[in-house]
Amino acid sequence: MGRQCRQRRHQHHHQERQGYRLTKDEITPTPELVIDPVRRDQQLWNLFLQDSISLVENKLTLTLGSKFEHNSFTGFEFQPGGRLLWQASKSQVLWGFRRGRC
Secondary structure: OOOOOOOOOOEEEEEEEEEEEEEEEEOOOOOOOOOOOOEEEEEEEEEEEEEEEEEEOOOEEEEEEEEEEEEOOOEEEEEEEEEEEEEEEOOEEEEEEEEOOO
């Protein structure tokens, strides 16, 4: 008896978002409030990447992604994450996630 082989095809859905923010602060000192430096420019760069992979069509989806960020205070950071979604029925969904901070 021969074995039947099914080719599994995973569907992907990619997302990408990016951003930049420049904040300029200038504070006028008073006798009650002294801030040093009185002027400061802060930059924030970020990138978010995510891919959703359909493992079992309309039933099980794995989503992996990460946020990458560079800011004036802490430098480079990234926050990876993953989520598994199970569509139990048309009206019920169960999902779990894991996030990391690096």
